[in-house]
Amino acid sequence: MSLYTPSSPHFHVNNSVTEIMLKVTYALIPGILLYVMFFGFGILFNIILAIITALGCEALMLKIRKRPILQFITDGSALVTAVLLAISIPAIAPWWIIFLGTAFAIIIAKHLYGGLGYNPFNPAMVGYAMLLISFPLQMTTWQLPITLSDNYLGPVDSFLLMFSNTNSASLALDAISGATPLDYLKTQLGLDKQIPYIMQSSETFGLLSGSGFEWISLGFLAGGIWLIKQKIIPWQIPATVLGSLALIAFIFYIIDSNTYASPVFHVFSGAAILGAFFIATDPVSAATTPRGRLYYAAGIGILVYVIRTWGGYPEAIAFAVLIMNMCAPTIDYYTKPKTYGHGK
């Protein structure tokens, strides 16, 4: 007689990669709903197209790489990549932008590096960076929030805009698009205007940051806090990303509040919250030691501020994350925790 004799432990917590990935996706829902409320249905088509592309590319690559397709396609990682990339792209972007970005993220950034667990860079951010550099016009044409525009794009209009670049009301793109608050601020500062004046003279800005945009940030914040409560992401990373961003913004704000925006504006603008809770926390490409996570997150926060303030791009989450992804292995190496009994 010979019984089944696996190695210990014989007892496991009931969790899985799929569960983690699904929870991350659920946590994005409040932000996405607010997005739809303020910016129309375009974002939903972005997401659907991205998911289809991502799963298709994933299946194709798994087949080429001779990996078990069902086992990996259900892990949910491609789903998260697709959704994160889709909500980073303007909702009025043409369909091929989404398709190209997602395919690039899954095929080049993920599978060519070995697939799940082996990609050194966050695939969604690689896809985003590629799109931003290659197609700057399409990637910076953001629609106006409902607070600033009378034209709310319903499902049909969004669909038409995405696939045929037209819409039922025959509106020109110019009529429904505008600069993002960060972009607007940067342009105005470039014209030697002062921040209190810029903020007052434009309807672009709301209470915390950009009108409409601030609500989406709050939605992602709620989802992020839920993820921390669910122990899916460590609280240290988002707290440090936002903390360091706020700190450096605060220092410069104190020095010159006419030239440098407030920490609150920085934290609630653009993709700071989304990046802190959903992108910087991507386990595969982040640092994993307890201390390393802090350095990694602080690096992102500071780089976001530096690029936003002095760099050529109004938003910087993707670049900051990719730069820190490069540093993650080195950070891990130099921040090994002190092993039990190895002295003080």
Place this chain on the structure above:
Amino acid sequence: MINKLFGFTGGVTVEHHKAQSTKTPVRRAKIPDTLILPLSQHIGAPAEPVVEMGQCVLKGQKIAKASGYVSAPIHAPTSGTIEAIEKRPIPHPSKMSDTCIVIKPDGKDQWIELENHAEDYQTLDPSKLRNLIRSAGIVGLGGAGFPTFIKHNPGPKGLVDTLIINGAECEPYITCDDMLMRERAQEIICGILVTKHALQAKQCIIAIEDNKPEAIDAIKVAAQKFSDRNIEVMAIPTLYPAGSEKQLIQTVTGKQVPQNNLPIHIGVVCQNVGTTAAVYRAIHHGEPLISRYLTVSGDVVEPCNLEVLFGTPFNEIIDECGGSKDNIRRIIVGGPMMGFAMHELDLPIIKTSNCLLIDAGQSKDLEPRNYSLPCIRCGNCVDVCPISLLPQQLYWYAKSQELAKVQDYNIFDCIECGCCDYVCPSQIPLVQYYRFAKAEIWKQERETQKSDTARNRHEFRTFRLEREKAEKAERHRQKKAALKAGGLAKGGAEKLEANPQKTAILAAMERVKAKKLSQGIAAKNTDNLTEAQKKLVDEADERRRLQRSPQPENEAEIVTKTNKEKSEK
């Protein structure tokens, strides 16, 4: 006295599953038909049998003696006959067989005469106490099985500050220590007094996880009587692996045991409650270690705790608990976190077995994992590691067999508690990878040692051959040099020496001359001869002369002569 708790890093909260086996009081398992006693039930050298086949033994009689310092004797768990001393499968994860003493119980369960020290142990020298504990065969009953008397040796400095009694029992399902504390609190406290005396320890802390309120109460009540003896009961937070020695010491004292050192290095000795109760029985009653409390849980009809004689086969115990709920798929000795899955059902219970966990596919928590995904570096394992290792890095390097790197990341500090494995969302069998890496490193080290020896030997041989060759050449050279030098000095003499044959002939001729001379003198005894004597001498000379003269005896000569004559004719 310590009042503050320090805690340890990492750890996981696990489902306890302890209630199911604590419903009924502990009962004695019946004596089975055969008892199989492996000689190796402890850490150290296996015991040596001191009985023969067919011999009758009494309960408590020593049947195998300790062989060496780190070893422990084994005693007969009941009276009976030695049926065999042979190789049998033993409860070891490697599925190996080893020498076992097999006893056929006679059913009388008759004790050998016992000598106790209940009254006088406090007047005994600590070393004498240690010897008594040693001869009772007591080893750590928490699971490791390290001979207890060695732990009781405070060393030459004798600086034991704190004796920690481990009643944490942090593994899920296991409740044997819990039940022991509930039912035999008094014995444990008395055992602590003996141990404290043996160690000359200043204070004692009994640490119990706070999910065992009944045990804490029972021990507190029992300890009250000895309130002047510096014994403190401490409820520690329920967090696996709180009962691991290193983690318990850190929780209680705030100190870490330095790497490659024993707790005694920081003045601490840690002992399991079961071991403490065994010490009590050995000193107060003279009883050697022959049985233990065992939890039987999982998919059995009646999960419970039993007092089991060592050597009792698993299947007898499962039957005692009403059998398994379904076909047994897996049987784990120890808890689900660190226990070992065994391959057979007729293996015996030994000193270190604290739990039999039966998996017949009914407990959802024990469900084996199907497949694992790649590591996503989530770091959950880092957060739970009680040793502060980086399990994901260890896994990475173990998988790629970068053994030097694995050691850089301190793999040998890993206690294989299984926390990382437990929380891994990719369901990677991490501990298995670490065991593999450790085994590979040991193997490599053995091979390195072997090849080092071989290389040294080879190098020495080469050196020796070279040396001999050089010495030979040197001798040759010296001799040659000496000959050359001698030849130049002697000159003419060399010619004679060069022809030893000639010299020898000359010498021989000299000798003959001398001999002839001396014979000539000696022959003078013929001078004064009588006429008759002269006549005789002449006759003899004549005969000799005739004999000496050449005679044609040879046929060839005759033929030749005849032919000559013919040709002349």
